[in-house]
Amino acid sequence: MRDVIGRGKERCGSVAAAQFTIRCMQPVPATDPETFAERVRIVLVGTQHPGNIGSAARALKTMGLRRLLLVAPERFPDMAADAMAAGAGDVLATAEVHETLAGALADCRLVLGCSARSRRVALDELPPRVAAARLLATASTAPVALVFGRERTGLTNDELQLCHASVHIPANPDYSSLNLAAAVQVMTYELRLALLAGGAAQPAADGDAGARPSPNAVAVASAADHAQLEGFFAQLGDTLDAIDFHKGRSPDSAMRKLRRIFLRCDLDPRELRLLRGILADAQRMARLAGGATGAGGGVL
Ligand code: SAH
Numbered sequence: 675m676r677d678v679i680g681r682g683k684e685r686c687g688s689v690a691a692a693q694f695t696i697r698c699m700q701p702v703p704a705t706d707p708e709t710f711a712e713r714v715r716i717v718l719v720g721t722q723h724p725g726n727i728g729s730a731a732r733a734l735k736t737m738g739l740r741r742l743l744l745v746a747p748e749r750f751p752d753m754a755a756d757a758m759a760a761g762a763g764d765v766l767a768t769a770e771v772h773e774t775l776a777g778a779l780a781d782c783r784l785v786l787g788c789s790a791r792s793r794r795v796a797l798d799e800l801p802p803r804v805a806a807a808r809l810l811a812t813a814s815t816a817p818v819a820l821v822f823g824r825e826r827t828g829l830t831n832d833e834l835q836l837c838h839a840s841v842h843i844p845a846n847p848d849y850s851s852l853n854l855a856a857a858v859q860v861m862t863y864e865l866r867l868a869l870l871a872g873g874a875a876q877p878a879a880d881g882d883a884g885a886r887p888s889p890n891a892v893a894v895a896s897a898a899d900h901a902q903l904e905g906f907f908a909q910l911g912d913t914l915d916a917i918d919f920h921k922g923r924s925p926d927s928a929m930r931k932l933r934r935i936f937l938r939c940d941l942d943p944r945e946l947r948l949l950r951g952i953l954a955d956a957q958r959m960a961r962l963a964g965g966a967t968g969a970g971g972g973v974l
Contacts, residue, residue, distance in 0.1 A: 728758025
């Protein structure tokens with residue numbers, strides 16, 4: 675078992691999603707099963723029923739996956755988890771337990787959050803098949819994560835904000851909430867289909883078709899990881915405060931939109947350093963201006 679903090683034993687009808695699907699399909703090199711198993715992480719947040727953790731472990735193993743990450747589970751380890759895991763006790767035994775979602779995602783380059791309903795958050799929503807193809811493409815070069823929420827309340831908006839996009843399984847609109855482990859099974863099956871298809875349908879950075887290496891594969895290879903991006907967003911938030919961008923309004927809406935813009939860009943660490951340099955200068959100028967007007971800012 676991996677010790678982290680402790681141990682335990684589409685909205686698919688959307689036009690934008692459809693356009694994304696058509697525009698982004700193109701052949702790229704396949705991901706091998708071992709890379710797939712090691713780099714694709716399934717993250718369960720705040721799971722309430724340990725039986726669901728066991729069933730999820732079984733779902734992973736049947737689809738050739740093994741990296742199960744648990745964020746603040748209510749009860750784990752637990753006999754109900756062991757019982758439901760059946761022959762997938764090894765997946766439970768190596769499950770990581772994390773205190774925070776951000777901690778669980780730190781080294782991931784692509785994070786997709788599964789939601790039983792559409793939220794009013796500024797986040798792209800992908801159909802499962804497109805999501806699986808995108809995860810597989812990125813997994814050929816870096817760790818990726820698929821995040822699932824609590825049985826009763828799903829993922830919070832703040833948790834979804836840590837994701838690059840959301841995924842919705844197009845269930846009965848009048849009864850769209852699958853059992854947690856069932857949702858894990860559907861999504862891990864889509865991932866397996868994408869693996870077996872040899873990465874035949876992958877997302878690309880543009881509409882360019884053809885058999886040469888995907889420009890997106892190159893971009894993703896050097897993309898910033900989750901922790902680097904969150905550091906940038908924290909500094910962006912501080913800078914907007916320092917230049918009084920919000921003018922008394924709540925910063926949440928602007929930050930959600932800005933996150934969406936930057937998460938679309940597949941920024942690499944050098945680009946992040948450039949942006950952070952600009953922010954640092956803006957913060958410095960704000961401090962100078964504060965000092966000049968005596969408005970409470972410090973001096974350099
Ligand atoms: N009552 C919760 C549903 C929680 S189901 C709510 O309304 O949000 C537990 C988790 O399973 C969800 O957080 C989500 O990650 C996943 N899930 C369930 N149904 C899903 C669906 N139709 N599409 C995508 N994920 C789903």
